[in-house]
Amino acid sequence: MSGALGDPKTSRWLKEISYDPLDALSKVDVPTLLVFGEKDVWIPVRTSVERARALDRKTLQVVSIEDADHAMMESLTPQQQIDPAMSKQFRPESAEYFVALGSWLTAGGFGRMH
Secondary structure, three states: OOOOOOOOOOHHHHHHHOOOOOOHOOOOOOEEEEEEOOOOOOHHHHHHHHHHHHHHOOOEEEEEOOOOOOOOOOOOHHHOOHHHHHHHHOOOOOEEEHHHHHHHHOOOHHHHHO
């Protein structure tokens, strides 16, 4: 993030960090999967999960992956997670994440072969 957020009124990073997707999610009724990594250093996971589940949408599934971080990785330390030099190495590696994603896609009919 180049070390500083800059002017709060114009900072692109501040806008991204401050964005709350729950407002948009509350206005649509399409199949949605929210996946959180419990070791995420960027967002308040427990609060986010609680707020998402409180939407009480039948088409919304919320999954929390115990050993994963924001990028669904399990091997990075919190210091590595916030190191911009490491960002190109982020690749989902949590088996539980891939199972949750595959199960959701299949259950929704998105994984059918034609």
